[in-house]
Amino acid sequence: MRQRLAERVERAVRERAAAGGDVAVVIPLGRTGAPGSEQDRSCDRCGTYVPVGTELLMLVFAPEPWLRVVGGLCPACWTREAGR
Ligand SMILES: [Zn+2]
Structure with a gap:
């Protein structure tokens, strides 16, 4: 995911x-x-389809003051990313 973001x-x-x-x-x-x-x-991290009824969590990066990159994470990846 970090390579794709870059x-x-x-x-x-x-x-x-x-x-x-x-x-x-x-x-x-x-x-x-x-x-x-x-x-x-x-x-956007693991590619798993997140069906309607399961929360797809929004992720927003601001790598530059003028730029917002938005994505979605499945609950398992959200836990991994947020746990850092
Ligand atoms: Zn995932």
Whole structure:
């Protein structure tokens, strides 16, 4: 997940610079899809599908003051990440 985050941040930095620089950006960490779809409800750490009725926990990183990266974690990965 950290490698994917680094790649997404690097890409956002390039795209922001190409767009002129002075904008705030929000990007997804992982796969996206229609709301409630398998892609939309997959854990961004382990890829496990989290069915409706089980909480998909939102994760927000701010690797730059102008950038927010959002993702979702299954309950098991949330426990591992939050336990650090
Ligand atoms: Zn997970």
